[in-house]
Amino acid sequence: xxxxxxxxxxxxxxxxxxxxxxxxxxxxxxxxxxxxxxxxxxxxxxxxxxxxxxxxxxxxxxxxxxxxxxxxxxxxxxxxxxxxxxxxxxxxxxxxxxxxxxxxxxxxxxxxxxxxxxxxxxxxxxxxxxxxxxxxxxxxxxxxxxxxxxxxxxxxxxxxxxxxxxxxxxxxxxxxxxxxxxxxxxxxxxxxxxxxxxxxxxxxxxxxxxxxxxxxxxxxxxxxxxxxxxxxxxxxxxxxxxxxxxxxxxxxxxxxxxxxxxxxxxxxxxxxxxxxxxxxxxxxxxxxxxxxxxxxxxxxxxxxxxxxxxxxxxxxxxxxxxxxxxxxxxxxxxxxxxxxxxxxxxxxxxxxxxxxxxxxxxxxxxxxxxxxxxxxxxxxxxxxxxxxxxxxxxxxxxxxxxxxxxxxxxxxxxxxxxxxxxxxxxxxxxxxxxxxxxxxxxxxxxxxxxxxxxxxxxxxxxxxxxxxxxxxxxxxxxxxxxxxxxxxxxxxxxxxxxxxxxxxxxxxxxxxxxxxxxxxxxxxxxxxxxxxxxxxxxxxxxxxxxxxxxxxxxxxxxxxxxxxxxxxxxxxxxxxxxxxxxxxxxxx
Numbered sequence: 001x002x003x004x005x006x007x008x009x010x011x012x013x014x015x016x017x018x019x020x021x022x023x024x025x026x027x028x029x030x031x032x033x034x035x036x037x038x039x040x041x042x043x044x045x046x047x048x049x050x051x052x053x054x055x056x057x058x059x060x061x062x063x064x065x066x067x068x069x070x071x072x073x074x075x076x077x078x079x080x081x082x083x084x085x086x087x088x089x090x091x092x093x094x095x096x097x098x099x100x101x102x103x104x105x106x107x108x109x110x111x112x113x114x115x116x117x118x119x120x121x122x123x124x125x126x127x128x129x130x131x132x133x134x135x136x137x138x139x140x141x142x143x144x145x146x147x148x149x150x151x152x153x154x155x156x157x158x159x160x161x162x163x164x165x166x167x168x169x170x171x172x173x174x175x176x177x178x179x180x181x182x183x184x185x186x187x188x189x190x191x192x193x194x195x196x197x198x199x200x201x202x203x204x205x206x207x208x209x210x211x212x213x214x215x216x217x218x219x220x221x222x223x224x225x226x227x228x229x230x231x232x233x234x235x236x237x238x239x240x241x242x243x244x245x246x247x248x249x250x251x252x253x254x255x256x257x258x259x260x261x262x263x264x265x266x267x268x269x270x271x272x273x274x275x276x277x278x279x280x281x282x283x284x285x286x287x288x289x290x291x292x293x294x295x296x297x298x299x300x301x302x303x304x305x306x307x308x309x310x311x312x313x314x315x316x317x318x319x320x321x322x323x324x325x326x327x328x329x330x331x332x333x334x335x336x337x338x339x340x341x342x343x344x345x346x347x348x349x350x351x352x353x354x355x356x357x358x359x360x361x362x363x364x365x366x367x368x369x370x371x372x373x374x375x376x377x378x379x380x381x382x383x384x385x386x387x388x389x390x391x392x393x394x395x396x397x398x399x400x401x402x403x404x405x406x407x408x409x410x411x412x413x414x415x416x417x418x419x420x421x422x423x424x425x426x427x428x429x430x431x432x433x434x435x436x437x438x439x440x441x442x443x444x445x446x447x448x449x450x451x452x453x454x455x456x457x458x459x460x461x462x463x464x465x466x467x468x469x470x471x472x473x474x475x476x477x478x479x480x481x482x483x484x485x486x487x488x489x490x491x492x493x494x495x496x497x498x499x500x501x502x503x504x505x506x507x508x509x510x511x512x513x514x515x516x517x518x519x520x521x522x523x524x525x526x527x528x529x530x531x532x533x534x535x536x537x538x539x540x541x542x543x544x545x546x547x548x549x550x551x552x553x554x555x556x557x558x559x560x561x562x563x564x565x566x567x568x569x570x571x572x573x574x575x576x577x578x579x580x581x582x583x584x585x586x587x588x
Contacts, residue, residue: 004031004575005149005166006040007134007159009126010117013093014053014100015045017117018363018394019449020184023246023272024155025093030568032096039149040093041134041162043126044102046115048089057091057098064088065104066136070128071199082107086133101133115326120398123158124195131162131201138169148173151575153180157187160236161201164221167239168203178582180574181240182270183233183255185446190230193222209585210238212262216585227262234259241578241585243267244571246447247468254444254467266581270570271468273562274452278555281429281457288426303433303458304511308354310434311388314427315418316350323347323422330395333403334421341414342407348418355386356504359435359459361428361450362442364393364402364421369441369464372493374409376441379497381416383530384504390431391419432457436507439500443490445469452562455554460507460547461485462499464492474557476550477533484554498532505530509540510547519544 006028010021024040032038047053048061066086085104092098103109111125112133141147148170154163163179170177196203207220219227228234237243237259243266245251251269286293286301289309296305323346325331334346341349358380362368370391380387395403403421410419420427432438438454440463447468451461460476463469465487476483486503488495505527512519512527524544531537540546 002035003037003147003149003151004039005152006038006155007130007152007162007166008040008042008155009130009158010045011040011042011093011098014042014047014057014098015115015117017396019272019447020155022449023184026273026275026564027153027568027571028096029094030564031571032094034568034572038096039099040096041099041130041137042101043112043130043133044089044100045117046113047100048102049113057093059089059091059098059100062088062090064136064140066101066133066140067104068132068136070132084108084129084132086112086129086136088133088137099137101130116328116397118158118396118398124191127158127161128195128201130159131165131203134162134166135169135202138166138173142173148175149177151178151180151578153182153575154236154240155182156184157189157232157236160232160239161196161203164196164236164239165201165203168206168208171208176582176586178242178575178578179240180242180244180578181236182244182246183237183259183446184246186233186254186258188258189232191225191232191235192230193225196221196225196235211241211266211581211585212238214265228260231258234263237263237267241266241581242574244574245269246272247471249470250446250467254446266577268570268574268577270574271471271562271567272447272449272452273564273567274449274456274558275564276453276456276558278457282433285430285433302514304354304515306430307357307434307436310427310430311351311354311357311390313350314430315348315390315420317426318347318420318424319426322424322426323420324424325395325422328397330397330400330403331422333400334395337404337407337421339411341410341418346420346422348420351388351415351418353386355388356384356508357388357390357435357437358500358504359390359392359431359438359454360440361392361431361438361453362394362440364395364406365399366402367443367445368393369443369490370402370406372441372491372496373439374406374413375493376497376500377413377416379494380500380504381413383501387416387500387504389413389417390435391417392424392428392431393419393421394423395421429457432459435459436511437462437485437500437503439496440464440469441488441490441493441496442466442469448472452558455484456558458551458555460503460550460554462488462496462503464488464490466490472557472562474553477536480535480539480546482553482557483550484557485550502531502533502536506536506540506550507547509544513544514548 012025071081438459
């Protein structure tokens with residue numbers, strides 16, 4: 001069980017939108033390091049038109065062509081039948097193989113080569129053409145079964161048609177492969193058999209064995225889709241030999257209720273991981289700062305010194321091409337922001353002064369709860385008028401209306417808030433090393449890689465008690481010795497404000513101790529008054545350095561529990577279960 005095919009719509013190092021891309025990249029890289037022969041299959045999303053990526057991935061154009069006709073009639077208003085013509089680029093990324101499908105005619109290129117990975121009007125079409133591309137690729141390989149995979153690992157609903165069709169194609173060639181489906185984020189997407197069937201995605205309606213309700217069932221694909229109530233993720237989960245998601249809470253609270261209890265016996269979870277190392281990142285950042293380090297500190301650089309540099313200088317000195325945004329409406333909208341604190345082209349003014357810093361990162365979507373943070377800000381500013389909120393967010397075309405909405409709020413709180421829309425690699429890790437605390441006010445969160453990155457860089461995290469965040473963060477109020485942050489109810493801006501103010505008071509107390517080697521009783525009492533939680537107030541009075549303890553706890557938790565080598569152990573275990581189940585289903 002060493003030949004692995006991974007199906008995904010994104011992968012860090014090629015095209016990355018969010019945490020899914022980071023997870024897929026690390027799974028592929030670490031499994032390759034363990035001796036797996038890994039091949040990643042993706043739509044190109046235009047990557048083959050990028051000269052830097054062509055060189056980085058050593059992309060070579062294959063000479064075979066996959067072509068055919070999609071549909072006898074349109075099944076949605078914006079679609080009409082068309083001839084597809086798919087080409088293949090193959091390359092290497094960190095020793096695992098990469099196969100990208102791209103368009104060789106206008107109709108196909110418009111879909112597969114679209115740089116907007118999840119364009120709302122074309123997601124189903126990309127999923128369909130990925131399925132057709134992989135089907136043709138299997139036909140091309142059929143002469144040599146040595147290249148067939150032991151495991152197909154499909155990620156999210158976009159890859160389900162491709163995975164199920166691949167499974168069927170292999171069976172036609174008398175080869176049985178196991179499928180693992182990982183749901184990173186539920187979509188509850190519904191599809192018709194017309195979409196999945198031979199006219200469109202290419203799936204034949206065949207009776208075949210599937211494992212449901214702890215037993216072997218012989219059902220047709222149409223029967224399975226009906227049993228799934230047309231939900232694509234439920235259909236994929238029933239087809240898969242093992243269903244996984246990225247946290248135990250998300251599996252129990254969200255995934256199984258949606259896909260159905262039929263899959264409970266073959267469902268498991270594996271966390272995502274984080275290989276960020278505090279010392280390594282600090283060394284890299286200080287090296288990048290170069291001569292500027294001497295201006296910050298003559299001796300060992302302290303965190304609060306990095307914070308002042310970040311807030312008053314680095315924020316206003318983004319790289320020439322930063323923030324990085326795909327061409328299109330999102331970029332146009334961000335570039336048009338030219339009122340304080342925005343300077344046009346996505347750039348922002350630095351703060352005029354230092355202050356305790358709160359950091360937030362992630363996609364700019366309603367899921368992430370940016371609006372909840374803005375509701376909390378006035379309450380925090382009453383306690384800490386000089387507090388600084390920095391939001392490094394990736395906007396999406398689907399929720400483009402959030403850009404001007406929150407930009408106006410950033411203008412309203414221009415003394416306290418900076419928002420950078422898009423990727424800003426020159427300041428991203430520096431922001432993590434400079435911040436006092438990190439916030440994740442998500443309404444739901446399957447896992448929460450951003451929380452791991454924050455903890456790995458020594459940030460106590462305030463997060464809503466949902467999904468994977470409940471498994472990542474240890475609430476300091478209940479476990480002061482091992483605490484890494486505070487968990488709050490979702491949609492509760494008052495609890496968020498209370499937690500931010502309390503944690504800032506704790507972190508500022510330890511900073512005061514670092515700066516002055518002591519904290520007088522008057523200052524200590526004043527800061528302790530801002531800590532709402534009685535038990536933590538008592539802790540800080542006895543142990544003014546407790547903020548440093550929280551930082552150490554956060555770093556240690558990531559190192560001991562969420563390194564990718566440990567996560568990959570969980571994934572390999574899922575593969576082994578899938579392979580055993582595949583064998584059982586097809587045994588006589």
